[in-house]
Amino acid sequence: MLEFDRASKRFGSVLALDACTFTAQPGRLTGFLGQNGAGKTTAMRAVFGLVELDAGTVRWRGAPIGMPERSRFGYMPEERGLYPRMRVRDQLLYLARLCGRNGTEVGRSIDQWLERLGLADRQNDRVDALSHGNQQRVQLIAALVNEPDLLVLDEPFSGLDPLAVANMSALLAEIAAAGGTVLFSSHQLDLVEDTCEDVVIIHQGHVVIAGDLAELRAAVPQRFVDVRFRGTPPDWSAIPSVEVLETDDEHARLRVGPDVDLAGIVDAARSAVDLISFTYEPPTLSEVFREAVAA
Numbered sequence: 001m002l003e004f005d006r007a008s009k010r011f012g013s014v015l016a017l018d019a020c021t022f023t024a025q026p027g028r029l030t031g032f033l034g035q036n037g038a039g040k041t042t043a044m045r046a047v048f049g050l051v052e053l054d055a056g057t058v059r060w061r062g063a064p065i066g067m068p069e070r071s072r073f074g075y076m077p078e079e080r081g082l083y084p085r086m087r088v089r090d091q092l093l094y095l096a097r098l099c100g101r102n103g104t105e106v107g108r109s110i111d112q113w114l115e116r117l118g119l120a121d122r123q124n125d126r127v128d129a130l131s132h133g134n135q136q137r138v139q140l141i142a143a144l145v146n147e148p149d150l151l152v153l154d155e156p157f158s159g160l161d162p163l164a165v166a167n168m169s170a171l172l173a174e175i176a177a178a179g180g181t182v183l184f185s186s187h188q189l190d191l192v193e194d195t196c197e198d199v200v201i202i203h204q205g206h207v208v209i210a211g212d213l214a215e216l217r218a219a220v221p222q223r224f225v226d227v228r229f230r231g232t233p234p235d236w237s238a239i240p241s242v243e244v245l246e247t248d249d250e251h252a253r254l255r256v257g258p259d260v261d262l263a264g265i266v267d268a269a270r271s272a273v274d275l276i277s278f279t280y281e282p283p284t285l286s287e288v289f290r291e292a293v294a295a
């Protein structure tokens with residue numbers, strides 16, 4: 001388990017981390033969310049000693065983190081640290097050597113990852129000849145070659161095409177399923193909602209929400225009703241305990257209180273329109289996020 005315990009860091013007048021406390025658990029994908037400048041990168045850098053905390057600690061398996069632990073971690077930094085003119089495979093061998101890994105075993109591991117991520121035929125190309133998404137894959141391989149226990153990825157999905165996003169999220173899920181601890185930051189809340197078991201929401205350096213995503217969603221007392229229809233809709237706002245969030249000619253999204261009469265909504269809808277679908281759900285991660293950050 002990776003554990004942030006009241007980690008604080010100030011840069012001049014900016015409190016980048018403010019008693020930041022959360023955990024990332026083995027066997028689970030943890031999504032790290034927050035607005036621009038919230039402190040995600042600072043927190044991730046602290047795991048690798050690239051930011052020196054003013055107070056608090058980051059622990060791995062209950063102990064402070066030193067070089068031996070870090071050599072078993074994989075990191076994809078926000079500023080992608082590849083050498084543009086080096087060839088892909090040479091680059092990966094070089095980065096593995098920097099982490100103290102040598103020999104044929106590393107070469108084999110690199111070849112397997114190149115194959116898996118569809119880069120085998122680009123291994124002798126210069127890094128700067130690759131597209132953004134392919135450079136990102138190389139950076140991911142660099143984080144994976146030492147078969148890390150902990151993977152920390154700073155916005156690994158940014159700029160990837162939809163197929164590449166699906167491949168990368170499947171790969172991360174596989175690593176977590178094999179017992180790895182995976183923490184990644186992202187602004188793509190739909191993606192995090194689909195892939196992560198746990199989420200951490202940081203706001204102005206302080207964690208405002210953390211835990212099991214399904215439990216967090218279920219714990220919000222409000223529910224959301226989506227109605228799809230054909231015809232003239234009723235006046236949704238006249239129904240008690242209903243707040244209209246969005247409405248157009250074919251769809252309405254309503255926020256309803258815990259005491260709402262659902263049958264009443266269905267009846268009102270059916271008397272006015274052809275009902276196509278009706279769903280009643282906890283808030284989406286986006287809604288949880290907006291509430292948490294606005295509060």
Ligand SMILES: Nc1ncnc2c1ncn2[C@@H]1O[C@H](COP(=O)(O)OP(=O)(O)OP(=O)(O)O)[C@@H](O)[C@H]1O
Nearest residue numbers: 011014015016034035036037038039040041042043
């Ligand atoms: N080396 C630094 N010197 C001065 N200020 C810094 C430094 N690193 C980060 N900060 C400040 O700390 C705050 C947190 O920044 P950080 O990069 O951790 O945010 P983030 O959550 O990763 O944002 P983004 O989503 O934009 O990547 C910001 O106000 C940033 O300007």
Ligand SMILES: [Mg+2]
Nearest residue numbers: 040041042078
């Ligand atoms: Mg960042």
